[in-house]
Amino acid sequence: MSLPDTPAVLVDIDVARRNIRAFQAYADRHGIRVRPHIKTHKLPQMAELQLEAGAIGITCQKVTEAEAMVDGSPRIKDVLITYNILGEEKLARLARLNERVRLSVVADNTAVIDGLAARFAREGKPLTVLVECNTGADRCGVATPAEAAHLAERIAEAPGLRFGGLMTYPPADGAARVQSFMSEAKELIEAAGLEVPTITSGGTPSMMQAADVPVATEYRPGTYIYNDRSLVERGVATWDDCALTVLATVVSVPAENRAIIDAGSKVLTSDLLGLTGYGHVLGRDDIRIDQLSEEHGRLVSNGPIGLAVGDQVRIVPNHACVVTNMVDVVHIVDGDEPKEEWAVVARGHIL
Amino acid sequence: MSLPDTPAVLVDIDVARRNIRAFQAYADRHGIRVRPHIKTHKLPQMAELQLEAGAIGITCQKVTEAEAMVDGSPRIKDVLITYNILGEEKLARLARLNERVRLSVVADNTAVIDGLAARFAREGKPLTVLVECNTGADRCGVATPAEAAHLAERIAEAPGLRFGGLMTYPPADGAARVQSFMSEAKELIEAAGLEVPTITSGGTPSMMQAADVPVATEYRPGTYIYNDRSLVERGVATWDDCALTVLATVVSVPAENRAIIDAGSKVLTSDLLGLTGYGHVLGRDDIRIDQLSEEHGRLVSNGPIGLAVGDQVRIVPNHACVVTNMVDVVHIVDGDEPKEEWAVVARGHIL
Numbered sequence: 001m002s003l004p005d006t007p008a009v010l011v012d013i014d015v016a017r018r019n020i021r022a023f024q025a026y027a028d029r030h031g032i033r034v035r036p037h038i039k040t041h042k043l044p045q046m047a048e049l050q051l052e053a054g055a056i057g058i059t060c061q062k063v064t065e066a067e068a069m070v071d072g073s074p075r076i077k078d079v080l081i082t083y084n085i086l087g088e089e090k091l092a093r094l095a096r097l098n099e100r101v102r103l104s105v106v107a108d109n110t111a112v113i114d115g116l117a118a119r120f121a122r123e124g125k126p127l128t129v130l131v132e133c134n135t136g137a138d139r140c141g142v143a144t145p146a147e148a149a150h151l152a153e154r155i156a157e158a159p160g161l162r163f164g165g166l167m168t169y170p171p172a173d174g175a176a177r178v179q180s181f182m183s184e185a186k187e188l189i190e191a192a193g194l195e196v197p198t199i200t201s202g203g204t205p206s207m208m209q210a211a212d213v214p215v216a217t218e219y220r221p222g223t224y225i226y227n228d229r230s231l232v233e234r235g236v237a238t239w240d241d242c243a244l245t246v247l248a249t250v251v252s253v254p255a256e257n258r259a260i261i262d263a264g265s266k267v268l269t270s271d272l273l274g275l276t277g278y279g280h281v282l283g284r285d286d287i288r289i290d291q292l293s294e295e296h297g298r299l300v301s302n303g304p305i306g307l308a309v310g311d312q313v314r315i316v317p318n319h320a321c322v323v324t325n326m327v328d329v330v331h332i333v334d335g336d337e338p339k340e341e342w343a344v345v346a347r348g349h350i351l
Numbered sequence: 352m353s354l355p356d357t358p359a360v361l362v363d364i365d366v367a368r369r370n371i372r373a374f375q376a377y378a379d380r381h382g383i384r385v386r387p388h389i390k391t392h393k394l395p396q397m398a399e400l401q402l403e404a405g406a407i408g409i410t411c412q413k414v415t416e417a418e419a420m421v422d423g424s425p426r427i428k429d430v431l432i433t434y435n436i437l438g439e440e441k442l443a444r445l446a447r448l449n450e451r452v453r454l455s456v457v458a459d460n461t462a463v464i465d466g467l468a469a470r471f472a473r474e475g476k477p478l479t480v481l482v483e484c485n486t487g488a489d490r491c492g493v494a495t496p497a498e499a500a501h502l503a504e505r506i507a508e509a510p511g512l513r514f515g516g517l518m519t520y521p522p523a524d525g526a527a528r529v530q531s532f533m534s535e536a537k538e539l540i541e542a543a544g545l546e547v548p549t550i551t552s553g554g555t556p557s558m559m560q561a562a563d564v565p566v567a568t569e570y571r572p573g574t575y576i577y578n579d580r581s582l583v584e585r586g587v588a589t590w591d592d593c594a595l596t597v598l599a600t601v602v603s604v605p606a607e608n609r610a611i612i613d614a615g616s617k618v619l620t621s622d623l624l625g626l627t628g629y630g631h632v633l634g635r636d637d638i639r640i641d642q643l644s645e646e647h648g649r650l651v652s653n654g655p656i657g658l659a660v661g662d663q664v665r666i667v668p669n670h671a672c673v674v675t676n677m678v679d680v681v682h683i684v685d686g687d688e689p690k691e692e693w694a695v696v697a698r699g700h701i702l
Contacts, residue, residue, distance in 0.1 A: 005440040005702050039645060061646045083646065084602040086613075086661060089356045108603050111660035139647055140603040140611050251435040252459050252491040260491050262437075266676055266701055270621040294390060294672060295412045295434065295701070296490055309462035310437060321645065325617055328699055348679055350617055350646070351356050 001338040006249040006312065007263035009323060009330045011041075013339065015243035016225050017049060023207055023224050024053045030211035035059050035080060037202065037222030040321040042346035043330070044072030046225060051075055057102070059202070059220045063093045064349035070101055072345050078102040080200070082132070082167060082220070084112045084140060090351060091119040094127070104128035104164045108140050113154050113161070120160025128164035129155045130198065133185065135170040135178045145181055149188035156194050163189075165198030165217075172205040172234075175212040182215045205234055228320035229280045230273040239282060244323065244330075245314040246279070248297065250307045259299045259307040263315065265292040267326050271319040279315040289315070352689040357600040357663065358614035360674060360681045362392075362577065364690065366594035368400060370576050374558055375404045378570060381562035386410050386431060388553065388573030391672045393697035394681070395423030397576060402426055408453070410553070410571045414444045415700035421452055423696050429453040431551070433483070433518060433571070435463045435491060441702060442470040445478070455479035455515045459491050464505050464512070471511025479515035480506045481549065484536065486521040486529045496532055500539035507545050514540075516549030516568075523556040523585075526563040533566045556585055579671035580631045581624040590633060595674065595681075596665040597630070599648065601658045610650045610658040614666065616643040618677050622670040630666040640666070 004010075020036075027034045036050045037059040047058050047069060057078025060066040066079050079101050085094055097103055098120075107113045107129050120127045131151045134141030142148050148166060156163040166185055170178045178201050186196045201213055202220030204227075210219045223230075226244040227237040248263035268278050270292060278289040281299065291298040299305060299313075307313070317323045324330070325347050332340045355361075371387075378385045387401045388410040398409050398420060408429025411417040417430050430452050436445055448454055449471075458464045458480050471478045482502045485492030493499050499517060507514040517536055521529045529552050537547045552564055553571030555578075561570045574581075577595040578588040599614035619629050621643060629640040632650065642649040650656060650664075658664070668674045675681070676698050683691045 005438060007701055083613075084611075084660075086600060086602055087356060108605060109660050112602070134605055138605075138609070139642075139644065139649060140605055143605060249437060251437055251463070254459060254485055254489075254491055254494060258489070260435075263701075265620075265622065265673060266699075269616075270623065270673075271616065272621065291490075293490065294676070298490060309435075309460050322616060322621075325645070326699070327701070348617075348677070350358050350614075350678070 003247065003338055004331045006247050007267045008247045009267070009327045010245050010247050010333045011226065011330050012243045012335065013332050014334060015241065016046065019225050019227065019241060019243060020050055020053045023221055024055070026208060027210065027219060028054060032210050032216070033218040035200065035218055035220050036225065037220050038069055038346065040222045040225055040324060042324050042344050043342055044069055044076065044345060045342055048073055048075050050225070062349055062351060063090050063097065064351045065346045066097060067093065068346040068349055070097065076101065081105045082169070084108060086112060086115055091115065095119060095123050098123065098125055098127050104130060106130045106132040106167045107151065107155070108132040108142050110151070110154060113151065113158060117158035117161050123160055126160050126162045128162045130164040130167040130200070131155070133166055133168045133181055135168045135181050136174045137169055137171045139169065141168060145185035145188055148185040149192060152189045152194055153192055163194055165196050165200065167200045169202055172203065175206060175209055179213045179215055186215060204231060205236055223320055226320040229316045229318045230275060232316070233275060239316060242316045244320045245282065245316055246323065248313055248315060250309055250311045250313070253305065253307060253309055256304050257301050259305050261297045261299060261313060262295065263297050264295045266294045267323065268292060268297060268315065268317050269319065269322045269326060271322050273318050275318050279317045282314045282316060284313070354598065354689055355682045357598050358618045359598045360618070360678045361596050361598050361665070361684045362681045363594045363686065364683050365685060366592065367397065367576050370578065370592060370594060371401055371404045374572055374575050375406070377559060378561065379405060383561050383567070384569040386551065386569055386571050387576065388571050389420055389697065391573045391576055391675060393675050393695045394693055395420055395427065395696065396693055399424055399426050401576070413700055413702060414441050414448065415702045416697045417448060418444065419697040419700055421448065427452065432456045433520070435459060437463060437466055442466065446470060446474050449474065449476055449478050455481060457481045457483040457518045458502065458506070459483040459493050461502070461505060464502065464509060468509035468512050474511060477511050477513045479513045481515040481518040481551070482506070484517055484519045484532055486519045486532050487525045488520055488522045490520065492519060496536035496539055499536040500543060503540045503545055504543055514545055516547050516551065518551045520553055523554065526557065526560050530564045530566055533564070537566060555582060556587055574671055577671040580667045580669045581626060583667070584626060590667060593667045595671045596633065596667055597674065599664055599666060601660055601662045601664070604656065604658060604660055607655050608652050610656050612648045612650060612664060613646065614648050615646045617645045618674065619643060619648060619666065619668050620670065620673045620677060622673050624669050626669050630668045633665045633667060635664070
């Protein structure tokens, strides 16, 4: 097999396997269950590698994403959707999925709980619902342990629902806050006579400190399987740990210090994650990708850029997960050797 | 038909028609040929509306995008691909496309011209090639009129190629520079005994000043069909001119001044185009979309946000073109009335 036409997303399967093993080994040592978030790869094959390594199930963000993953692998039997699910169409999809796998979702408000209950009261099998808690990321999640306990009781009392525990997506370095919030919430919920089967946290940047939150039983890393420039810049991965790269071709060298490649925001995306520039050209620390339009990327250097039209470069994107979502296929490679094309079956599933 | 499940991309067809007509009328008054860039809509049906209004053909950015458009409508018979095309696979696709429609491409360097010539010397029908000129956007394009003339001669002499003219994608307010660059290049090329059949410029922000570049014969507006927040902020469109909106549902109101919607960067994208925030909530000037993750958007207000879980909002994105690329279908609406679903057949075509 030859290298694919560009731009193309390459995934080094050995690097991905090594990344999976590294966190699983850490989690095993500390008795933490691993439930990887599939948003990073959106590939049933990668989920199977994670399950084989010891993951207990997967995390998805949307119902249709979960459907695509379950359709894609009979080995995916346990799915947590970390999202407030609302609306008749999504609830109907959720009910069908609940018949196929061990399924759980989250909720951070009574409107969502009541919607789930109204639907699942009619179903044969109850749906497991965890309470989402805000431990500092200020996205979704109840603000206090008392609110978490209140929602836990509401779930436990609702027909068709089963209380499954507590979930959070913390900020990086949020371990102390997660530990105190979850401990307090757990105590309140247990005092009300309920068990808290699962306490789940996540995020790749802090995953190697997951054991600093002993109250948590489960961890949901996502980006760790591929890594990306944002994680290298945070110091939690090296370029050698980056499994996903974008292969691009130089299509123009219009000035001595400037080259234009055939990968723009339609592949690399505009995600900055607090960084400057849109990715790292492997082996070329002197180059900045300072501008993207949809189909062009601009590479600039302080001196002569030393690239010719037709040259190829490999780029570690700022954010691997969003790049996966831009392409219909990824090219599995072993170093520089192309092996297979995998269809990104859970790409673009926004519902 | 009821409104679609969220998040969803809505396109108001009457607003799109009005936007098409407004620029076509301006161009007709000034004797400028219109060749819309389809990157904004990626829909053969919209290209047909543009052609019916008077456009002479379409512009695409990639070969596979052009293929999808031509496959999608028998009325698309004239395509300009404004890209340096390199590599055997793309050249083979280009040769097949050149048999189906009146096709032209651009080049800004000899490596691309030589590659095109090597392939098209073997073909029955020559390929039309324009020279791309840098008039200040500092992306692709030759730096001087003399270089443009040099490449024009190289194209004219190459077997299998036909010199088609000059192309630029100028910066906003680049009219004076485009006029002087193109006039000088044209003079040099004509002095060498060649005709310059087409001089084509583009860009929605300055389209209503297209006549300020009398040397140009053609204009390639893209975003004008939908408009977006970036164009409203530049003062060249109003919210009422925005044909494309994102319909989203509030899934969480975790604090009095904060609401979370089910549209994140997988729909709105992280494109900022120099703006602050990720879109405009129609009817709610007080709200900022200050943060996106893949599947969540965070809405904040200085006071109580006044939204409840389950409420729906319509958002004008920063950049309409990139939103089109995120979804498999758009929902055609007439005001608030849903009409049809159109598959975005030229979405994701990066080759």
